[in-house]
Amino acid sequence: MIKQYMDGTLKIKQDELTAVERYRLLAQGKKVDRLPCAVDSGETLAPLIGISVDHFYHSSEKMVEVEEYVYRTFHSDGMGLSTTLRGMAEAMGSEIRYFDNNISQLQKPALSSLDEAETAKKIDVDTDGRLHIILDGLKILKEKYGEEVPVGATVTGPFTVAAMVVGTEKLLMGMVQKPEKVKALMEIIAENNNRYIARLIDMKIGIGFADPVSSTSLLREKQYREFSFPYIKKNVDFIRSQGASAGLHICGKSRKIWEDVLETGISAFSLDNIEDLAEAKEVMGDKVSLSGNIPPVEVLRYGTPEMVLESGRQCIRKAWDSPKGFTLTSGCQTPMGTPIANLTALMDCARIFGRYPIDEELLAEE
Template sequence: MKILKDELTPKERAILYKSGKEVDRLPCSFSLSETAPVMYGLNISDYYYSSEMMIEMERNLARDFNVDSMGVGLGLRGIGEALGSKLKYPKDSVSFIVEPVLKDYSMLDSLDIIDPYKDGRMPAIIEALKVLTDEFSNERFIGSSLAGPISNVVAIRGAENILKDTVKNKENLHKLLKYTVKCMLRYTEVIYKECGSSVSLAEPVASSNLISLVQFKEFVKPYLEEFVLGVKEITGSAPSIHICGKTKDRWQDLVDVGLSAFSVDNCEDLEEVKKAIGNSMGISGNVPPVEIMRNGSINDVMESVKECILKASDNPCGFTLSPGCQIPVGTPIENIHAFMNAARIYSKNAVKGKLCTF
């Protein structure tokens, strides 16, 4: 496959696109770092605590695919791990919780706010972000990601316990959520101070596949709002969010809390999202990561990218082309090249708020 070239750097593209100027193609984003090691013949388990491997993966992804996003994320379990939850690190798959730290709420008062300079894998991430900032900040914005409040408390206390707590232990769950937001803001504060890095959120537990709208409004919305306000105070701008699964009944709530952009799972329709909230926030999505990116052909990828561009490239607050969720292990490199080639072909001369024509 012939790899097409970009005319602008990711930073140039982002600045021009945000200001309403014409760019060579739409901004593109991948959630790939955590699953990238296998692509390069390395173990994911080695990646988690190695700043050197984190840096190497970002260099590789920038060199090989030139996607606009760059950075190292804390992941869905990073804060839980920093507080003492025990994780399993497979060689060829992402980590998972084997023993949550908060077995009983009597332990909560003894938990300190995290120290990103010492706890869990945060020191390795900070070191990697510093190097990436020094090396790439002239041409790229460097960022980090972390789990949202309700997804973090699952990593601290366990999914089954949290779902029970939404009914039987509401007071303590609210207390845990407030504590978790403080930890999240501490991490945000440190990486902004050390690297000038922005943050984004992943909040899979907030989907309607897992919790009702009533639960969302009580246990998710106020803590997202608290975090967004805190991030604005620290960095001057609001974070974006990705939520896996069905979310249609809570799109307006995401607008209400002041998020900058919403990354949409491929189970939702981009055109519907655009019509519902596109005047209030940017949207990102949503090529199917499994059916198309991992299991599809090059043609499948090209057609799916084209469909996303036709549905959402005229979003008034901007559109970023991306898969509907994290790129899974086993995705062919050729399909990632096809994704980027399709972006260059079908969104050439993109302008925010205008439909791409080809």
């Protein structure tokens, strides 16, 4: 099948449903055309249409242009905008450096020391940082495409925001040396997140969290439970109190905290490619929907369409029957410079191997 795709002789059955229709029918337990599949977009794809990354960050119109391009070109089952890892920290006073051809970087944390934790800024969503630009872009996307495709917003997890407010090294050392200061900062960040989240809920925008600094690649499980878990739970509790739900992505290793992650109350979990989808299905699949986890660098950026199809096929084989649902996507953000042919192959993988009824023999072929 993959050989036929590569030589152009495979006829791919095109989508029969919109993304909104597909997810709605799946939620009702009804038949659909294929598994959901999504291209993880954002600032890294801006250069595909000649937009500088710096311009993307500071223009809601350019953000919308990129999302429109991705949706119209690949027919992804999702679109949306992110605060990016440094967006909330910038609103709290951190200085961010922007580039034309690279993602932003933390230049100067808002706080020079955790001793200043209690003085951390409580944000005004309308005036601080780029938050209002992102909200303007989301409003446009929702109005133009909300009937066709789910529109979502990625919010940075509180612990990751803290790393961008005081610096990662100081935050990690502070858990040992100044734990109460860390917690004081986390309380303010959780409240700031909720102020932004309230706007998203009012707009009926889907919500997901990106929280890479909470990975067990950096934290021990005990540290996660004490310094990260309580504060993202405050965010998820607020979301659920408003009748909405939330997803979560943690970069790197997360297996040791999966049970804790479930206790946050999220309804969807996105896996980094370092983790195993089959194991996630066994541990979490009856409680949350899963998504993932094609390697974004080795396969999506530097691989071939053939490699993307094979990796995606393995993902589908492992998780297509996960009880709460599965969405095929990359294990993290799409890298800058990813070939268009590989993004096309990602979506086509769902059309070939994720076509209903699922052909398990096709998935199992060597």
